[in-house]
Amino acid sequence: MNATPLPGIEDEHGFTPRPEYKKKSIRSFVIRAGRMTPAQRSAFERQWAQYGLSLFSGPLDADAAFGRSAPLVLEVGFGMGDSLLAMAKAEPDKNFIGIEVHPPGVGRLLNNAADAGITNLRVYMADANDVLSDCIAEESLARFQLYFPDPWHKKKHQKRRIVQPAFAQMVRTKLTPGGVFHLATDWEHYADHMMEVMSNAEGFSNQAGEYLFAERPDYRPITKFEKRGERLGHGVWDLLFEKHA
Ligand SMILES: C[S@@+](CC[C@H](N)C(=O)[O-])C[C@H]1O[C@@H](n2cnc3c(N)ncnc32)[C@H](O)[C@@H]1O
Secondary structure, X not given: OXXXXXXXEEEOOEEEEOOEOOOOOOOOOOOOOOOOOHHHHHHHHHHHHHHEEOHHHOOOOHHHHHOOOOOEEEEEOOOOOHHHHHHHHHXXXXXXXXXXXXXXXXXXXXXXXXXXXXXXXXXXXEOHHHHHHHOXXXXXXXXXXXXXXXXXXXXXXXXXXXXXXXXXXXXXXXXXXXEEEEEXXXXXXXHHHHHHHHHOOOOEEEOOOOOOOEOOOOOOOOOHXXXXXXXXXXXXXXXXXXXXX
16 A cells, blocks of 8 residues: 555665665765664564655655644654654654654664554654655644754764754744744753754744743653753753744
8 A cells, every 4th residue: 555665775684774865965964884673674674664655755645644634743863763652652643754864763663663553653764854845745744843963063063963044944834834843952052053043043933932941841751861861960952933823
């Protein structure tokens, strides 16, 4: 029923998953070698037909992909996928799309979603910038989630940070009026950069008040590394920016 091709190549190990992306000079990620467990690898062959979406399939018909119409939540860079899975479980009335380039994380999420019998989740293993520009319809997202994006601390790498004025405007076109862009980070400098970019982004209001960080909303689960950070006295900053109606 779903003809989405498997993203990857056949090599001496059998099938090796590879993220989809278009060539560009600056990327917000490096493809990490990251070892895959046999279960993560085989998840693609077993679960991709149910959960996978391809960048190269072009504009997404979300209602057709999910077999129903429901508010759509999109998360960029879900890592190992545990918090996205918890949210999809906790909000069965919403449809969730995750985008991630790290194959072991995608494999893990595919397996865990299948084990939990989740039906309101679909996944791209691709560069989010490409998926946003080629696949996601304008004014289609109720919420856009970006949690703990790579901070790129070195000054010379900061152009790789995904949060930039042009990215904010891309997110704005994809949100429904009143839709929310939710960002979180545990790097104070990146938090300040996010606040600067978002406070100056046309068409958004800060739900917490001008230049204020937000309380973590209940729907965002605390991750393991965030718990550890809290014990060590590290901060976490949430930002909630609503698109003007
Ligand atoms: C620091 S990790 C955080 C992962 C997860 N959100 C968490 O809180 O554990 C950032 C993730 O974003 C992914 N990423 C970065 N740029 C991306 C892009 N353009 N498209 C898709 N994924 C991206 C990376 O592969 C990485 O897994």
